[in-house]
Amino acid sequence: MKSDMTKGAIAPILIKFMLPLFIGNLFQQFYNMVDTLIVGRYVGTDALAAVGATGTIMFLILGFANGLATGFTVLTSQSYGAHDDRRLRHSIANAVILAVIVTLITTMVSVISMKSILRMMNTPDDIFDYAYSYIITISYGICASVFYNLGASILRAVGNSKVPLYFLIFSACLNVGLDFVCIVGFDLKTFGAALATVVSQGISAVLCFIYIYKKQRSMWPERSDWHLEARDTSHQLRVGVPMALQFAITASGTMIMQAAINLFGSTAVASFTAASKIQGLITQGMPSMGQTIAAYAGQNFGAGRYDRLKDGIKNSMIIMTVYSVVAAVLSLSLLEPAMHLFFDSAQDVAVHLPWAIPYIRFCAMCYIPLSAIFIFRNMMQGCGFGFLPMMGGVVELVSRAIMAVLSMKLMIYELASACDPAAWLTTGIFTFVAWLYVAPKIEKMFAGRQITSTENQMK
Template identity: 60%
Template sequence: MEKDMTKGRPLPVILKFILPLIIGNIFQQLYNMADTIIVGRYVGSDALAAVGSTGTIMFLIVGFAQGITAGFSVLTAQRFGAKDNEGVKSSVANGILLSLIFTVLLSALSMLSMHTLLKLMNTPDNIFQDAYTYIMIISAGLGATIFYNLFSSYLRAVGNSKIPLVFLVFSAALNVILDLVLIINVKMGVAGAAYATVISQGVSAILCLIYIYIRIPSLAPNRRHWKLHGQESRNQLAVGIPMALQFAITASGTMIMQAAINLFGSDAVASFTAASKLQNLVTQGMMAMGQTMATYSGQNFGKGDIGRIRQGVKAALGTCVVYALVAAVLVCLLLKPALGLFFTGGVDMNSMLPWAKTYIYMSVIFYIPLSSIFVFRNTMQGCGYGFLPMMGGVAELIARLVVALISMAVGSYALACFCDPAAWLAAAIFTGVSYLFVMKDIRKKYENPAMASMK
């Protein structure tokens, strides 16, 4: 089912679109949590720390994949908003071909550099081998992640946020089943968790592709579309590469933060990992709002309705403030019981809880600026502006780098935890100012009848 987001009151349109995304994102986090919970309870806290220590590397690799594929779908959303049906099909085929190229490049690069990367991140010796095993399997199966995100992005580009949810729920259930079988019954340890993730995402990708060809003919390319077009490739890469680099730059900052956390030992890493998983779960609505605004702004930009984009941003910001407050309360209330899910009774929870509390209590204060980043950044990206959102990632990187280096120099875990809030605040200010500039720039171009087409 397609959804035209250029009609109707912005807030109801946004809320109707975002609800399946929130549920889908939560399920995605749940099956990521399933890996860590089952590993922590059935393999041990060191294995949990090993999986957790690769979290920022996964964010780098998977984030780059998500960014590049989301960028490829921006052109699709704009052409859908402009009612260019032939252009939609052409952009889908071109994006798939580009994604095949990036799958090979990203998989090879990540696998070749992984050993060195883990060493640079101060990964503790007692968890190094498990961490290396886990992340190498994820890297080898990167194609499953790339194509699930690509096909889901295409469905969202035409306003369909429900079907990716259906396939994601199925994939989450499959991931948990495979975790239980491979980790508990087959005794594969962290390798079992990695294989479960890759297989479940691969199944989701295949289901999305089948659905597109059967039920969404407007997205299904014909034979004549299957070739790389120079202009379309340039348009998609012009948006996709900055979006991917924005993810990569942000992930580089979180890797620096993880390197600082790693200095405090496997207990600190395990506790931080568990707390981060809980926080990622309750903040999924913020990311869903970003995904929503990318589609909303892309379609309305394609139509040329700039005033409607502004109305949507105001509605989204108001919603995000309410959500951020609720999320802050929830994560504080759920922290202690959630930690119990990750560890067996043999682990001293009293020694784990202070590490987790330090990070969570410091982070919740900055949830409102965190939520605003997704609104501003994804709105600009939906309008085809990639450079300024990418520079927002640079602002995050600089903030994390400065705070992480100070924390490592003085040996302060609290300062290491402050890396995230500092990055969120820096990026929120930068992207907010950038959004005002972009809206002003778009208005000038639309007022100029001689403007070059950006569609």
């Protein structure tokens, strides 16, 4: 099941491709949130705070590894758009080999440095053991996340966004079941929550590659493809490394923000965790459109369709502006009732609302810039431009760091809760300007291709 995104009406193509991604991302957020819900209700507020305190570290580790894996498949998307089957197959083999290397290195570094990272982030002593148990298990299971994302990205690169959704729904249901078994049944606490996540993602990864082998056999690499080739390795690293660094830089900013939140105690951390999970669920349209634009850009860049790249930007921004307004209304109206889900009946949710409300209010005002980041960044990355999107991550880091440091110096929680929206606003502007700089370069590249093609036809 493939989809050619180089022809036809653009808005319907984007929406049709995006919807399965959106549903899949909702399920992914859902089972991440279920971890939090079950931990909060059956283990306690300290454990809930511990899972929240490690969220930014998990984003750093998995974001870096998965950024590389996703970047590796940009070449797959471009090869598909160019109808180059041989290079498509080899790009997949090359990506798998590189992903194995990335996984081994990332796992080793994460396991060795984890306690130091938790200390550096001001993790409160009363939740430290819970936090370490959770994040070290996630670190040992990095391979599950990397290879699920790699398999799903390979399928999306050729326009198939539905099959990864089916596997993700299965994984989400499995994760919920394993949460109850590990946490409620065997009382494994935060270790059980992490174990359930790793196992369910690992099974999803296996299913993705079985599907590619069985159902998309023409894409499966032949024996001669299973080696690192200098040209493809260079291309994949040139796109993947900046994507990974962009994730890592962004995550570093969120870690600084989390360090500021941690200074206000475990109640603030638990409240912030619950609010961010609610927001994460509501705003999944933004990364879904980003994934859509990455595949769309890769195929149309490979096909030399600059006109469709420009129209893709316009159509996606209209769609996401409407979505952002709806998301803002939902996040503000659903916050208080949804907060009750995260705490047992003995907890007074009113104690947590003063910590949760400022964060949601500030963020809701900046959903449109957040959408712009995903659209412009993924458009550039899908066309093979990795440096400026990576610099967007630097802008995010600096913006969050300034707000977080001010918060820690002045001990004002509202400044810490404004870290995300400040980063989204500044980076949204930066990525828009970056696209204005990159777009003429892409147009010239396409003009050069057409001239070369015409000359070849005349010879």
